[in-house]
Amino acid sequence: MSENSIEIRNMSKSFKIMYDKPLTLKDRLISWKRNKYEMRTVLHDITLDIKKGETVALIGVNGSGKSTLLKIMTKILYPNKGTVKTYGKLSSLLELGAGFHPDFTGRENIYFNAAIFGLSRQEIDKRMDEIIEFSELGAFIDNPVRVYSSGMYMRLAFSIAINVDAEILLIDEILAVGDQHFQEKCFKKLEELKNSNKTIVIVTHNLQQVNELCSRAIWVQNGVIKLDGNPKEVVKAYLEECR
Amino acid sequence: MEEIREIIQYREFLKTSVQKDIRGKYKGSFFGVLWSFINPLLQAVVYAVIFPYIMRTQIENYLVYLIIGIIAWTFFTNVINAGMMVIQMNAGIIKKVYFPRIILPLSSAISGVVNFLISCLVILLFCIFNPSIGVSWHIIILPLITFIQFVLSLGISLALSAINIYIKDTQYIIQFVLNLMFYATPILYTVDIFPESLRWVLMLNPMAGLVDAYRCIFMYHTIPDFSVLAYTCVVSVVLFVIGLIVFRKLEKGFAEEV
Numbered sequence: 244m245s246e247n248s249i250e251i252r253n254m255s256k257s258f259k260i261m262y263d264k265p266l267t268l269k270d271r272l273i274s275w276k277r278n279k280y281e282m283r284t285v286l287h288d289i290t291l292d293i294k295k296g297e298t299v300a301l302i303g304v305n306g307s308g309k310s311t312l313l314k315i316m317t318k319i320l321y322p323n324k325g326t327v328k329t330y331g332k333l334s335s336l337l338e339l340g341a342g343f344h345p346d347f348t349g350r351e352n353i354y355f356n357a358a359i360f361g362l363s364r365q366e367i368d369k370r371m372d373e374i375i376e377f378s379e380l381g382a383f384i385d386n387p388v389r390v391y392s393s394g395m396y397m398r399l400a401f402s403i404a405i406n407v408d409a410e411i412l413l414i415d416e417i418l419a420v421g422d423q424h425f426q427e428k429c430f431k432k433l434e435e436l437k438n439s440n441k442t443i444v445i446v447t448h449n450l451q452q453v454n455e456l457c458s459r460a461i462w463v464q465n466g467v468i469k470l471d472g473n474p475k476e477v478v479k480a481y482l483e484e485c486r
Numbered sequence: 487m488e489e490i491r492e493i494i495q496y497r498e499f500l501k502t503s504v505q506k507d508i509r510g511k512y513k514g515s516f517f518g519v520l521w522s523f524i525n526p527l528l529q530a531v532v533y534a535v536i537f538p539y540i541m542r543t544q545i546e547n548y549l550v551y552l553i554i555g556i557i558a559w560t561f562f563t564n565v566i567n568a569g570m571m572v573i574q575m576n577a578g579i580i581k582k583v584y585f586p587r588i589i590l591p592l593s594s595a596i597s598g599v600v601n602f603l604i605s606c607l608v609i610l611l612f613c614i615f616n617p618s619i620g621v622s623w624h625i626i627i628l629p630l631i632t633f634i635q636f637v638l639s640l641g642i643s644l645a646l647s648a649i650n651i652y653i654k655d656t657q658y659i660i661q662f663v664l665n666l667m668f669y670a671t672p673i674l675y676t677v678d679i680f681p682e683s684l685r686w687v688l689m690l691n692p693m694a695g696l697v698d699a700y701r702c703i704f705m706y707h708t709i710p711d712f713s714v715l716a717y718t719c720v721v722s723v724v725l726f727v728i729g730l731i732v733f734r735k736l737e738k739g740f741a742e743e744v
Contacts, residue, residue, distance in 0.1 A: 258742065268655040314741070318584045321738040333584070341582035358499040359583050367498070 247330065248411050248442040249293040249316055254325030256311060257284040285311045286466045288325070295331075295410075296440040298433075300453040300474065302481055303463040309446045312463065313337065313413050316444065331410030331442070334360055338415070339400035345389035349380055349399055352388055356400070360407045370406050377432075378402035379425070394421050405432055411442045430456070450478050492586045499585060503593035507568070508600060523605040526560045527553065537674055545676060547619060547705065550612050554704055555673035557605045558697050562639050563664055565598035569643025570650050570657055577744040587737045591647045595640040599632060609704055622707040631699045631710070634722050638692055641726030648736035651743050671697055689714065692721045 261280045285308045293299055301309040314320045315327055317335040342359050343352050353374055357367045375384050378398045388396065398421050405412075421429075433456060437443060447453060453460055453474050460477035462470040470477050493500065508519065517524060530552040538548065545551050569591040573580065576590055606628065613619045650656040671693045677685050688694055695718040699710035 268653055271653070319581065319741045335584065338582045342579040354498075355502055358496075358502045359579060359585055361496045361499065361585065363495075363498045364501075 246295055247292050248295045248297070249291070249330075249444070250326075250328040251289055251291040251316075252326045254286065254289045254315065254322045254327055255284060256286040256308075256315060256320065256322050257282045259283075284466060286315075286322075289466075289468060290325075291461070291468065291471075293442060293444065295442055296437075297459055298437045298443040298457045299445070300457040300460045301444065301446045301463055302448070302450070302453060302460060302478070303469075304485070307463045308466045309463050310337075310415055313415055313444065313446055317413055329411060332361075332408070333411040333413065334404060334407040334409030335413040336401070336404045336415065337413070339397050339404070343388055343396070343400065346387055348387055349378075349384040349391070350375075352399070353403055356403045357407065360404070360409075362407065366408075370408075374402045374406050377406065377428075394425075397421060398425055401429060405429070405436075409441070412436065412444070414443065414445045414447075416446050416448065450482070453478055489586065489588070493589065493592070496585055496589055500589050500593055500596070503589065504597045504600070507594060507597035519601075519604070522601045523557070523608050526556045526605065527608065530556045533674055541675065547616060550609075550616060550619060550705060551701065552674065553612055554609055554700050555671075555697050557602070557609060558635070558700050559668060559671065559673055559693070560605070561598055561602040561635065562693060564601065565595050565636075565639035566643050566646065566660065566664065568594040568598065569640070570646045570660065573647050573651055573740060574744060580744055581741050587740060588644070588733065591640065591643050591733070595636060595643060598639065599636050602632065613704055619705055620707075624703040624707050624709065627699075627703050627710065631696060631703070631715075634715070634719050635696050637726050638696075638718070638722035641722065641729035644726075644729035645732040648733045648740075651740060652736065667691065667693065670694075673697060689717075692718045692725075 259280050260283050289312070301312065303309050311320065313335070314337065315322055316329065317333065317337065318327075318329075319335075319337070340356075342356055344355060347355070350371075353371065354367055357370070357374075362370075378384070378395075378401075380395060380399060383391065383395060384399075388399070391399070401421075430452070433443065437456065437458075445452075445457070457474045459472065460470075460474040461468055462477050462481050470480055515521060530549065533552050533556070534549045537552075572590045572594050573587070579585075580587065610621065610625075613621050646656060646660060670688070670691055672688065677688055677694070677698075680688060695711075695714040699715060699718075702708045702710040
């Protein structure tokens with residue numbers, strides 16, 4: 244088959260859980276050596292290949308490590324062991340509207356936000372109309388973001404992130420954006436991206452979506468991959484375990 | 487190499503951060519960007535009034551002498567102070583979006599340069615309207631000296647911005663160190679007041695050479711001492727490399743620690 248988009252090799256991630264985090268030098272000196280902390284391993288020795296053009300769902304109960312895995316793919320967090328390689332331009336929708344400035348207008352925020360995703364001025368100008376149209380904000384686009392309703396805010400943020408033209412799209416539980424109409428539109432957009440050979444990784448609890456959209460599902464439990472394969476089978480096994 | 491390519495890719499982000507730094511800082515204040523040089527100017531006036539009495543300094547054109555020193559020093563401290571806090575201030579996006587983290591301290595260093603170059607216009611005005619000083623072709627060396635100072639202060643702020651995330655005391659320690667350095671740099675006085683045998687200790691401070699170089703081109707219309715400039719250049723590059731290594735080492739934990 245085609246080449247890999249994401250390669251993860253023997254990757255482990257653990258967090259240092261401090262009972263009393265020493266922030267200052269004084270704290271550090273006082274708690275020298277009797278520093279109470281434990282290492283909590285969130286992901287154990289994960290090896291995973293995601294091929295170009297695949298739409299992969301990560302499922303699992305809360306705290307199983309799905310989001311951490313996604314953050315490591317984005318390079319926001321770094322693994323303690325092992326390697327993670329990604330090939331191609333990557334865009335992540337971990338939280339919508341990170342970097343929005345409430346006092347600036349929707350249009351200005353499109354510039355700021357898209358710039359954080361690594362787009363140049365011309366690239367943003369080229370996508371501007373498409374983003375505004377997708378968000379369905381109409382005349383509101385020139386109002387400051389602070390007067391937006393939370394749904395409008397989310398719609399704008401989602402429209403920017405989805406129009407970045409990334410080859411790899413990482414999405415964390417945000418498909419429940421906006422009203423029914425907008426959700427369906429997002430869903431359609433994702434299918435469109437899927438058909439144009441983009442790699443998509445979604446963390447979600449909406450199992451119906453997994454069945455409809457994804458070509459592969461990965462069930463993460465307690466930091467290891469429990470099952471990986473056909474979405475229907477994985478979802479079925481997951482549901483049985485949950486009961 | 488990979489990093490440089492990435493910074494070029496994110497140039498729009500760098501540009502908007504610099505713009506936000508410069509416009510956002512004085513947003514809502516009446517004088518706006520003017521504050522970036524009104525402040526050092528007022529400071530210089532205060533010193534110019536007070537110091538001749540307590541120090542009995544006899545420096546020709548003392549006011550201009552002070553203005554150059556203080557504006558160059560303000561450039562240095564602005565970059566370090568802003569750079570030190572910049573990671574913390576952007577915690578929200580660091581936790582949620584990937585981008586080359588170095589963009590943040592880099593953007594505060596670039597806005598420092600822009601502010602400094604605006605302030606240089608004030609220096610020029612003071613030189614032009616002072617018949618005993620005037621302006622000469624030597625100011626074409628200004629970009630070179632500014633660049634050396636840019637590298638120096640960026641290097642220091644890279645290291646400090648990363649360390650400050652892990653040890654919050656850094657900012658307070660650095661405030662004290664900067665205060666101390668202000669008096670260790672010939673801003674209010676000239677190196678001549680020290681005996682010849684001690685002067686080299688003073689000149690170890692890279693800022694001493696830079697302040698001196700600015701005065702050479704603006705006030706004295708001479709070419710700065712080449713050996714001093716070369717020394718400053720080497721120190722700046724070494725500090726920059728150290729800063730970069732420290733930053734690269736620590737940036738991986740930003741999203742967890744910030």
